[in-house]
Amino acid sequence: MEDKKIVVNIDSDGNIKAETFGMEGVGCVEELTKLMRDVATNTSSEHKPEFYKNKINNDKKIKVKND
Amino acid sequence: MSEIREYTIEIRKVEEININALLENSTLEKMCDSLCQMVVDKLTKLSKILKACDIATVNNQLIVNDNLSVVTDFKNIAESFGLTCKEITKNTSGLKGKTYIIYDDIVDLIYNLKGTIDVESLMGNIIDFEQALKSKINNELLISNGGNKEINSLNSSLFQEIISAVRENKSIKKEIIEEVFVEEYNGSRTETSMGIKNSQHSKYIEAAKKLNDIIQEQNNFHKKSIVDGTKCLISTRAKQMGYRVEEKNNAGNIELVLVRL
Numbered sequence: 220m221e222d223k224k225i226v227v228n229i230d231s232d233g234n235i236k237a238e239t240f241g242m243e244g245v246g247c248v249e250e251l252t253k254l255m256r257d258v259a260t261n262t263s264s265e266h267k268p269e270f271y272k273n274k275i276n277n278d279k280k281i282k283v284k285n286d
Numbered sequence: 287m288s289e290i291r292e293y294t295i296e297i298r299k300v301e302e303i304n305i306n307a308l309l310e311n312s313t314l315e316k317m318c319d320s321l322c323q324m325v326v327d328k329l330t331k332l333s334k335i336l337k338a339c340d341i342a343t344v345n346n347q348l349i350v351n352d353n354l355s356v357v358t359d360f361k362n363i364a365e366s367f368g369l370t371c372k373e374i375t376k377n378t379s380g381l382k383g384k385t386y387i388i389y390d391d392i393v394d395l396i397y398n399l400k401g402t403i404d405v406e407s408l409m410g411n412i413i414d415f416e417q418a419l420k421s422k423i424n425n426e427l428l429i430s431n432g433g434n435k436e437i438n439s440l441n442s443s444l445f446q447e448i449i450s451a452v453r454e455n456k457s458i459k460k461e462i463i464e465e466v467f468v469e470e471y472n473g474s475r476t477e478t479s480m481g482i483k484n485s486q487h488s489k490y491i492e493a494a495k496k497l498n499d500i501i502q503e504q505n506n507f508h509k510k511s512i513v514d515g516t517k518c519l520i521s522t523r524a525k526q527m528g529y530r531v532e533e534k535n536n537a538g539n540i541e542l543v544l545v546r547l
Contacts, residue, residue, distance in 0.1 A: 223546035225529070227520055230539045233512035235520075241546075253527060254544075257334030258519050
């Protein structure tokens with residue numbers, strides 16, 4: 220299994236960019252929020268496909284009806 | 287009978303040194319505003335981790351009392367932001383928990399340039415200052431002889447004269463002595479200038495350039511401090527959250543790789 224990782228880039232002006240790896244669903248957002256709380260201001264975020272993974276899994280039940 | 291007389295005379299003149307060609311008042315004002323913003327930026331970032339602490343200012347130094355000792359690695363974080371931080375003991379302050387005094391060189395620089403600065407009003411919208419804490423701090427506990435020698439040198443009469451000339455948009459007037467060689471022969475007189483004896487022009491121009499350099503250095507140092515401080519804040523928090531922190535320097539940018547343990 221892939222390590223849970225966060226890669227944080229700080230540029231020379233102090234701007235921060237963070238990306239999670241090996242995390243799925245809202246967990247990655249919660250982890251980033253905890254880490255960046257009060258450190259980053261004026262934030263914007265972009266969800267990676269992994270963010271939606273858990274939600275998709277929850278809806279994967281298929282019911283077969285035999286009429 | 288002809289008589290030749292040769293002698294040297296000294297003529298006192300006034301030399302005008304125009305500093306404004308190098309530094310205008312409007313530029314100096316912008317520099318001061320930018321320096322004030324640097325103080326706000328740093329202390330704002332720092333204040334975010336000080337929510338549980340009492341904060342006051344005494345002589346433009348920040349007093350932080352973490353009476354529950356909840357802030358981890360505070361001195362290291364403050365220093366990574368380019369601030370001087372002194373931890374004072376319970377015995378000397380009489381305050382519970384941990385108490386720190388924080389001093390910023392930039393505050394002295396602004397004071398030397400503007401003649402005034404009030405950190406409390408500068409940060410008033412961001413930090414709730416605890417006035418009661420002020421009276422508990424003895425001035426002897428404050429950081430003395432702190433700061434950068436170059437910034438302290440701006441307090442000298444030379445720099446203050448330059449700053450005041452820039453602010454008033456005036457040139458600096460200095461008395462100079464011009465030496466003139468005079469030759470008299472049969473009623474005719476020739477004068478040859480031998481140069482100015484005590485011009486201070488280059489001294490003032492060099493000092494004005496130095497002033498610019500000192501401000502620029504602080505600007506560069508501030509940029510580096512914001513990056514270092516941010517890095518330190520994130521690393522400290524990541525460790526608390528159970529991550530191993532690896533640091534890489536990526537083309538001048540800092541990359542932190544945080545691996546969940």
